[in-house]
Amino acid sequence: MILFQLLTALFLPWLLGVAWLRIGWPRTARGAGPLVLGYAYLLGTLATTFMMRLWDGIGLKQAFWPLAGLLLALTLLGFWVSRTKTRKDDGYVDNSAVHSWNSWQTGLFALLIALLAIRFVNLGLEILWRPLYPWDAWTTWAPRAQVWFALKELVPFVDSATWLHHPSRDIYTLPAWSYPETVSLIQLWISLALEQWDDSLINLPWLFCAAALGLAFYGQLRLWGLVPLASLLGTYLLLSLPLLNIHTALAGYADLWLAATYSLAGMAFLQWLRNGDPWQGGLALLLALACPFIKREGLIWMLTFLPPLLIACLPCRTRLLAGAGGVALLAIWYVSGGIRIGEFQLTPEVIQIPSLGHFEISLQGGWEPFQQNLLVLDNWHLLWYLAIPAMALSIPLMIARRQRLIGLTFIGSGLVVIFGTFFLTDNAAWAESYTSINRILLHWVPLLLFYVLVLLQACMLEPRRD
Template sequence: MIPLQLFTALFLPWLLGIAWLRLGWRQVARGTGPLVLGYAYLLGILVTTLVMRLWDAVGLKQAFWPLAGLLLCLTLLGFWQGRHLPWKEGGTLGRSIPHFQNPWQKGLFALLIAFLTLRFVNLGLEILWRPLYPWDAWTTWAPRAQVWFTLKELVTFVDSATWLHNPSNEIYTIPAWHYPKTISLIQLWISLALEGWDDSLINLPWLFCAGALGLAFYGQLRYWNLTPLTSLLGTYLLLSLPLLNTHIALAGYADLWLATTYSLAGMAFLQWLRTGDSQQGGLALLLALACPLIKREGLIWILTFLPPLLIAHLSFRTMLLTGAGGLASMVAWYMAGGIRIGELEITPDVIQIPSLGRFELALSPVWEPFYQNLFVMGNWHLLWYLIIGVLALSALRIISHRQLLVGFSFIGSGLIVVFVTFFLTSNAAWAEYYTSINRILLHLVPILWFYILVLLQQSYAGNGLRPSSSLPAKKS
């Protein structure tokens, strides 16, 4: 019975996502099949955690089969709503099957699929054989999930001082008590299916998350008109990154989930700005809003969607006026000593944002840790050498074509977030001791690599942009 419940827990959220997400693609484009499959798992598991929150809010105990029954009803309703949509030959999946003119391309494509399959099998075995290992996993995410599993309700966690002064059987404490609930709920969902606590099996969704990232990444590249072989090669290079593989094998951290959610939101966002596709825009909005539900840093990553949105929809004159206004506002802010509104404090000396934290501002030139982690150690293979080389060679093309500039402003905003985090705040210690430098970069790498592949295709693969193909700007 337990294997059936585990199988249900792993695949029912995926089916839920497929049932509803495919409704948006009535007009099928290349890459839609893998795209839907990838986004469906992530959205399905996020909806599952929201259902668990709602279940607790109405006063019901956490129980697997009642929750699964509700999810199944939602899934069947989604499939019934889409009962007349094309799904077989010529439909979403049918159009996604690649066709090759040369036998060697077909052979290389199959070889890459085999390599990826073997890699995922190895990663799955790593998860099954290894006990709960990462620091945050056994100090924050898993202990909270274990308490919830034992009590079958989402009891409140508070800081240690509150817990000591208010002894109660209804509140608990852990060091990172204020972290979002989503990751712990994912582990709780698997535990409810197992009817027991298993330090290894609770982490199987991390393997599925990586699979969803790969499927969606490939699908979005195909949707951008990259060839099947190029798209799969790019996906293989992403999924073979050592740091990404570490976060799959040493499952339990939240960073893989945030990297997947943020990057899938970013890819859909860039597709929406390029084509005006409302389905892509909806995916971008949903996943961008989901980022803070995974980690507090998600609040900051949401801000990176603003610059490309402005560049895509404002004229050059309006952008200049907006930039001048922003610069004037910053000067006024500095001269006034910053702003303080309740618990919100943004001054030249400190940034304090409710639910995010307090950060002392000071310049910290931590170039050496970045150099070691990005260019010397084996965390990223040769990824950053390639990224810098491509961006340098394509600088003029990026500046002269609005579509490429929009994408660059998005990943550039992410790089600015990384710079401010490590070079201008007290978080520089995280870089000096190598504790979080690569974890933060992981959030950005999939969407950054996606942009690099698109840039290479549009610049050097015979599909270069003409100035007339730039995104239209609205008149001021």
């Protein structure tokens, strides 16, 4: 019975996502199956945590079977709606059959699938055999979920001063009490299904999250026009990254969830820029808005969508006026000493946002930690030896077309976030101590790799057209 409940908790949110997302893609579209499966798990899991919040908001105790019944009803409704609405192909017909498959290509495709399957089995065993291990997992995310599981309600967590001055059985405290609740709710969901607390099984969703990222990554590459073997090679490059594997095996951190949410939002956003597909735009919007609910850094990543969105939507003259106005406002802000409203501060010396933190602004940090972590240590294999030259050599290609230039602006916004974090604030210590430098990069790397791969495809195809 426990096994059945565990499988229900793992697969029911996935099925919920499939039921609603299959409305958006015709079955003949390139990569539709993997794409729907990948996005479905992430959206279904996020929807489950949203339902748990609503359940608590109306005063009901957290209970697995009533919540599962609600999810099942929504799933059945989704399948019923999908039967009554069929989307046209919009030209995304799978033409992979026109590519002749040599025996070596078939063998390589099968080998890559086998290697990925073996790797995921190993990662799953790592999760099952290891107790809760990562620091943030057993100091922040899991303790909160464990309290909620014991009480069957989402009691609030506050700072230690508030807790000391208002002693109550209804409030609790943690050092990172203000962190978003989503990751803890994912662990709570599994615990409710098990009817017990299990330090290993609560982390199985991390394995599914990595698999969903890979499926959606492959599906988006196929939809972009890459052939199946090239798409699978790109997916293998992503899923074999050591740091991504570490965050899957040492489950419990929120970074893998934010990496999947932000990167899949970014891929859908690039697809929307390319062809105006409203379903891709909807996916990008939903997942971008979900980022702040996973980690506080998600708010900053969400803002990286604004520059390319403004460039895409505004006429050229309006963009120039907006740019000039932005420069003028920036100058006024700097001369006036910034903005201070209560606890909110945005000045040339300090950034303080209540939901994000307090940061001292000054030019600091250095390139040595980046050189070591990106090019010398084993965190990323040879990713940066591919990405840096590919981006540099593709600059003329990106400038040649407006859509690619907007995509470059999007990737550049991510670079600005990374530079600002590690070179303009006291968070430079995170890079110098090698603590968070790779975790921040992990949020952005799947999107960067996707953009590099589609640029490489364009480099190979455009000379042929000339």
